[in-house]
Structures are given as C-alpha cells and as structure tokens.
Amino acid sequence: MTDALKAADPGDRILIRPGLYREGVVVDKPVEIIGDGEPGEVVIEANGSDTILFQANIARITNLTLRQAGGEEWYCVNIAQGRLDLEGCDITSQSLSCVVIHDGADPRLRRNRIHDGKSAGVFVYANGLGTLEDNDIFANALAGVEIKEGGNPTLRRNRIHEGKAGGVYVHTDGQGTLEDNDIFANAFSGVEIREGCSPTLRRNRIHDGRSVGVIVHSNGQGTLEDNEIIANAVVGVETREGGNPTLRRNRISQNGFEAIWAHDGGGGVFEDNDLRGNTKGAWDIAKDCETKVTRKGNQE
Numbered sequence: 001m002t003d004a005l006k007a008a009d010p011g012d013r014i015l016i017r018p019g020l021y022r023e024g025v026v027v028d029k030p031v032e033i034i035g036d037g038e039p040g041e042v043v044i045e046a047n048g049s050d051t052i053l054f055q056a057n058i059a060r061i062t063n064l065t066l067r068q069a070g071g072e073e074w075y076c077v078n079i080a081q082g083r084l085d086l087e088g089c090d091i092t093s094q095s096l097s098c099v100v101i102h103d104g105a106d107p108r109l110r111r112n113r114i115h116d117g118k119s120a121g122v123f124v125y126a127n128g129l130g131t132l133e134d135n136d137i138f139a140n141a142l143a144g145v146e147i148k149e150g151g152n153p154t155l156r157r158n159r160i161h162e163g164k165a166g167g168v169y170v171h172t173d174g175q176g177t178l179e180d181n182d183i184f185a186n187a188f189s190g191v192e193i194r195e196g197c198s199p200t201l202r203r204n205r206i207h208d209g210r211s212v213g214v215i216v217h218s219n220g221q222g223t224l225e226d227n228e229i230i231a232n233a234v235v236g237v238e239t240r241e242g243g244n245p246t247l248r249r250n251r252i253s254q255n256g257f258e259a260i261w262a263h264d265g266g267g268g269v270f271e272d273n274d275l276r277g278n279t280k281g282a283w284d285i286a287k288d289c290e291t292k293v294t295r296k297g298n299q300e
Contacts, residue, residue: 001025004032016042016064024049027084030057035063038088047071050078054105060085068093076117079105079130087096087114093117098140101128101153108123108133115139121163124151131156138162144186147174147199154179161185167209168187168222170197177202184208190232193220193245199227207231213255216243217266220241223248230254236278239266244292246271259283260293267292 001021004014013032016073018041025044027033029086035042042064044051048071052061059082068076076093077086078100082263084107088096089112091098098117101107106129112265114121114127114137121140124130127150135158137144145168147153152175160167160183167190170176176199183190190206191200191214198221204215205228213229219242229236229252236252236259239245246269252259259275263266263286275282282300285293 002093005029005031015046017123019043022046024051026053026055027059027061030056032060033062033064034060034067039063039088040065043067045069046074046076048074050075052077054079054084054107055081056084059243060087061089061159062087063089065090065276066092066096068095070094074102075123079128080108081105081106085110086148088112088124093119095119097121097123097146099123100125101130101151102126103128106130110134112136113138117141120144120146120169121160122146122153123175124153125149127151129153131227132158134158140164143167143169143192145169145182147176147197148169149174152176152247155202155258156180159184160180163187166190166192167206168192170199170222171195175199176205179279180204186210189213189215190229191215191219193222193243194218198222202226204228205230209233212238213238213252214238214245215240216245216268217241219243221245225249227247228253232256235259235261235284236275237261237268239268239289241266242265244268248272255279258282258285259264261288262289265289265292267294269294270296270298272297276300 015036018037024046045067130153166188213232
C-alpha cells in the first residue's frame with residue numbers, strides 16, 4: 001500500500017486488492033484509494049501509528065476496513081488538513097478516536113461505520129470542520145461525536161447510538177450544526193452542551209437514552225428547533241449552572257421524569273414546544289431558576 005502510494009502521481013487512482021495490510025499509511029498527495037473487493041475484504045491495520053494520516057489538500061478513500069490496533073495514543077484516521085472524501089469504510093480504534101478532524105481540515109465523511117473506538121467515535125477540535133452524512137456511529141467508549149476548541153462540523157442523517165458515554169458532546173467553545181440525526185440508546189445524555197458552546201440542532205430524534213435526552217450546563221447555550229426528544233430514562237431536557245438554551249417547536253414526550261428540568265441556576269427560552277405525555281409532567285423549575293426560564297406557547 002505505502003509503495004503504491006509513493007509511486008503514484010497526483011490524481012492517480014489506486015486499487016487495493018483484497019488482503020490484510022499491516023501498516024500505517026500517510027496520504028500526502030491528491031489521489032483516489034479504492035478497496036477493490038467486497039466490503040470487509042480489504043483491511044489496513046496499524047499498531048503504533050495512525051492507520052491513515054491525511055496531509056494532502058484533497059483525496060478520496062473508499063471501501064476499506066481501517067483498524068487501529070493499539071500501541072500507545074494513535075487515531076485510526078487522522079485528518080490534519082484539506083478535504084478528504086472518506087466513504088463506505090469500516091473504521092475502528094483500539095487506541096484513541098476512530099476519526100479525528102483538526103486544524104481547519106474540512107473532510108466529507110459519508111456512509112461509514114465508525115464504531116468500537118476506545119475514545120470518541122469522531123473527534124473534532126482546533127477549528128476542524130467537516131460534513132458527516134449517513135454514517136453509523138456506535139459503541140464507542142466515549143461520545144459518538146465530540147466537538148471542542150472551535151470545532152464546527154455539520155452532521156446530517158447520522159445514526160449515533162449505543163455509546164458507552166453520550167451521543168454528542170459539545171464543550172470548550174465547540175460549535176456544530178446537527179440536522180436530521182437519529183441519536184439513541186446512549187448510556188449518558190443524547191446531547192451534552194457546556195462551556196459557552198452554542199450548537200444548532202434541527203429535526204433530530206434524541207430518544208431511548210439511559211439518562212437525560214439533552215443537558216445544557218456550565219454556561220452552555222444552543223438552539224434546538226423541531227427535534228423529537230422522547231422516551232429517555234430521566235428528563236427530556238436539563239439545564240443547570242448557567243445553561244441557557246433556546247428551544248422552539250420541539251416534541252419532548254414520554255420521558256421518565258419531566259419534559260424540562262431547570263435547577264442550580266439553569267435557564268432557557270422555551271417556545272411552542274409540545275411537552276405532553278411525560279411521566280412526571282411538563283416542568284420542574286427550581287425557585288432560583290424561575291426568573292431565568294422564559295415560557296411561551298408550550299403545550300402541557
């Protein structure tokens with residue numbers, strides 16, 4: 001694999017035959033790398049390095065099984081710059097995250113299986129961007145997607161589920177736009193927003209989590225519009241410690257406690273939401289939060 005890449009000219013297409021290739025690969029030129037076999041037949045596995053380190057302006061990688069097999073702190077796919085189109089791959093990591101995006105990189109991740117990472121499934125930080133569409137992100141040790149330090153990806157139509165921690169974790173000045181994702185069956189919150197972050201969530205289904213649907217705290221913000229936040233084990237939305245989200249036209253129903261829980265200095269604006277059908281009613285607003293919560297036009 002490495003030899004073929006070294007011999008390739010910019011713009012070449014490299015077909016990788018079925019087999020197990022034990023090496024870390026540095027992609028530092030604009031090429032197309034295609035697994036020439038059925039899904040799962042072309043495997044690249046690295047121990048003691050990133051499996052793919054992307055350092056080009058543009059490239060495409062598709063139909064590979066990519067495994068990071070351990071050896072201290074490494075990523076499976078490390079996207080350090082440029083635009084990588086990563087499509088139809090199966091990606092796992094026994095060290096750090098399955099995919100990391102940083103330093104202004106702006107990749108496109110489509111139709112990948114990103115799972116069983118020892119950290120986050122996808123980690124976006126240091127002004128990383130990226131568009132993630134139609135991926136299956138599951139069974140990772142930390143968040144399915146973690147965003148911080150100016151990271152600002154767009155997530156559409158992904159399935160983010162069965163994480164051993166939360167679904168999406170936005171913190172330390174992270175941003176992001178989440179649209180039409182299915183976020184479910186995570187051990188902690190479906191979405192956690194904190195520390196000055198203000199992502200936008202539209203038309204997502206956040207459901208069947210084993211804790212809170214959405215938690216906004218530690219001065220986090222965020223705009224949530226037209227989402228379904230349903231059937232979570234605890235409350236639908238929790239806000240505390242200066243959390244101040246804006247929620248409009250969401251359906252927050254069938255949760256194990258209240259639809260909305262504001263306590264310990266939490267606030268927020270709640271307009272035109274459907275808060276019916278929760279086990280303990282629509283609201284649990286602590287006395288210290290009453291002036292911080294704005295309510296208008298909600299169905300209770």
